Amino acid sequence: MxxxxxxxxxxxxxxxxxxxxxxxxxxxxxxxxxxxxxxxxxxxxxxxxxxxxxxxxxxxxxxxxxxxxxxxxxxxxxxxxxxxxxxxxxxxxxxxxxxxxxxxxxxxxxxxxxxxxxxxxxxxxxxxxxxxxxxxxxxxxxxxxxxxxxxxxxxxxxxxxxxxxxxxxxxxxxxxxxxxxxxxxxxxxxxxxxxxxxxxxxxxxxxxxxxxxxxxxxxxxxxxxxxxxxxxxxxxxxxxxLYEGEQGVSLIFGSMYGNTLLMAESVAEGLVKGGLKNFTMHKLSRTDPSYLIADAFRFKGLLLGAPTYNNGLYPLMEQLLSDLRHRGLKNRLIGCFGSFTWAGQAVKHLTEFATAPGMEMVGEPVEMKQGFTRETGLKCRQLGEAMARRILEAE
Ligand SMILES: Cc1cc2nc3c(=O)[nH]c(=O)nc-3n(C[C@H](O)[C@H](O)[C@H](O)COP(=O)(O)O)c2cc1C
Ligand SMILES: [Fe+2]
Ligand SMILES: [Fe+2]
Structure with missing residues (x-):
């Protein structure tokens, strides 16, 4: 009392x-x-x-x-x-x-x-x-x-x-x-x-x-x-x-065998190279969706990465996109990257999310076939840098 x-x-x-x-x-x-x-x-x-x-x-x-x-x-x-x-x-x-x-x-x-x-x-x-x-x-x-x-x-x-x-x-x-x-x-x-x-x-x-x-x-x-x-x-x-985000990014990715993870590391390097400090990084399988939804609402920028899975999107990413769509999240700057081995689907689904009404896609989506190469790393860093620049100029 x-x-x-x-x-x-x-x-x-x-x-x-x-x-x-x-x-x-x-x-x-x-x-x-x-x-x-x-x-x-x-x-x-x-x-x-x-x-x-x-x-x-x-x-x-x-x-x-x-x-x-x-x-x-x-x-x-x-x-x-x-x-x-x-x-x-x-x-x-x-x-x-x-x-x-x-x-x-x-x-x-x-x-x-x-x-x-x-x-x-x-x-x-x-x-x-x-x-x-x-x-x-x-x-x-x-x-x-x-x-x-x-x-x-x-x-x-x-x-x-x-x-x-x-x-x-x-x-x-x-x-x-x-x-x-x-x-x-x-x-x-x-x-x-x-x-x-x-x-x-x-x-x-x-x-x-x-x-x-x-x-x-x-x-x-x-x-x-x-x-x-x-x-x-x-x-x-x-x-x-009003679905307004603060000047920062949440970098959220899924990875089973570490290939998409290497992409995410490079994207993060790009963010830092672009001068952005205010970002969080979450591996889908380690962070509860509750915190992912919170960060997606908190930040203006979202960088999403996932492997292709059974001719679709990695299930934990599919769940996240559904959680965010269900809440009507909008006014976000979104960059995406993903991987596949024989027929890519992940980047296609992520791009659909990033280009939906109310969203703005930033940078070139990066799609990787099989193993990680220097060239993929470069593209991922460029994606991160493009996002950092776009976020920093958005204020
Ligand atoms: C269960 C499972 C299902 C998969 N389904 C597909 C698929 O439908 N199409 C495809 O191109 N690759 C598929 N892959 C391959 C992965 O997308 C590819 O190896 C990816 O690079 C894995 O990323 P990671 O190392 O970050 O987990 C599948 C892999 C697993 C383990
Ligand atoms: Fe209550
Ligand atoms: Fe309530």
Whole structure:
């Protein structure tokens, strides 16, 4: 439990056990499920936590309000990492009124057979807690259709749901000002790109809608409460939802027997020769797709290399391209290289990706038949150099 301001408390929990979020995305430093109590004469609980943490959650709540009842349970988002405790909360607080929009209340009934007191709110609806006020804004598809945010105008607090959240359990503190937040920023890119990345347009609409609000703190459902870093966090969301990349490159390649790997080494030499330092290099079989997607969202440039495999593209590269297409990644400068032994397919598929609408292909694709030669090395270095130059002139 942690008091954020006299009438707002953090009552969320850390999950340091879950290996993968949504059974997909690695949680190398855990994740938090954030929930908050807003205390006026009436009391509102904003979102809940993963059901496995109910005991700790209830302890946190009781530490703040003792045996007082909770009047309202506001559900900003129905994904089970936040809605999981609705049923158990209702058992402990039978008179609690569930607050959500039409879609939320329908989902609550569908998931948890909820039929107790409820209040249906819409865009701009207000709810007085007598001392604190809650106002609701709908932000559909950030990250489900029912998603909304809750704003408390007196304190300038936005309970933003998954928006502005990140992976990483909370190490001792809750507020950004009391922690080293640097490790959370790469985890915000990873969270956004992996989970919300597909919905850039909807995030843009949400940012416009919330742009007029006075914001003193943003309380998301994962990661730190943002106060002194609000500007940086909103700027990051602006960038990511517009699919704008930073001035750098991610060089991602697959290789089974080391031939395409030699090409990748030469491409990297070309990047350095071209004066670019800000790049990452990933071998597909060693780096989890979660981090590859994050780097593809982070950087303006992508260099992709793969062997031909069963008359198609090396499967891990095929998976990556599908992950990126699925998220609508665009505005990228892309260079490609690949290899084959008898009939090349890899470069053809990579070139299709690099020349799709919204993408710009950089340099000449390099295609290698069988073994690596000096000539191939030269072409790969030229590709790297061309990318470095294009990236450096793009700013
Ligand atoms: C399972 C498997 C399937 C392959 N399928 C093809 C193919 O359909 N067409 C082709 O030209 N080469 C094919 N190759 C050959 C590789 O594309 C080629 O040897 C490539 O240079 C390997 O790159 P690497 O050393 O980076 O793994 C295949 C290789 C393997 C191991
Ligand atoms: Fe979610
Ligand atoms: Fe979530």
């Amino acid at each position: 942690k008091q954020l301001i006299p009438s707002i408390y953090y009552v969320g929990v850390n999950d340091r056990n879950k290996e993968r979020f949504e059974c997909l995305w690695p949680l190398s430093s855990g994740v938090s499920y954030n929930s908050y109590l807003v205390v006026g004469k009436k009391i509102a609980l904003i979102d809940t936590v993963d059901v496995r943490f109910f005991a700790t959650f209830l302890d946190n709540i009781r530490e703040v309000i003792g045996t007082r009842p909770i009047d309202y349970l506001v559900i900003n988002h129905m994904e089970p990492d936040h809605s999981g405790c609705i049923g158990l909360i209702r058992q402990v607080y039978p008179d609690i009124c569930l607050v959500g929009n039409k879609k939320t209340l329908q989902m609550a009934e569908g998931f948890y057979c909820q039929s107790g007191p409820s209040l249906c709110v819409g865009e701009g609806s207000e709810l007085s807690l007598e001392g604190m006020d809650l106002r609701f804004y709908l932000i559909p598809m950030v990250h489900w259709p029912e998603t909304m945010v809750t704003y408390e105008p007196q304190s300038g607090t936005l309970f933003s749901g998954d928006a502005f959240g990140c992976f990483g359990a909370l190490n001792g503190g809750v507020l950004d000002s009391e922690m080293d937040v640097e490790p959370y920023f790469p985890e915000m890119i990873r969270y956004y790109s992996n989970i919300v990345g597909k919905y850039g347009t909807q995030v843009q609409m949400a940012l416009k809608k919330l742009g007029g609000l006075t914001l003193r703190r943003i309380c998301p459902t994962h990661g730190p409460v943002w106060s002194e870093s609000i500007g940086r966090v909103i700027a990051a969301y602006q960038r990511m939802s």
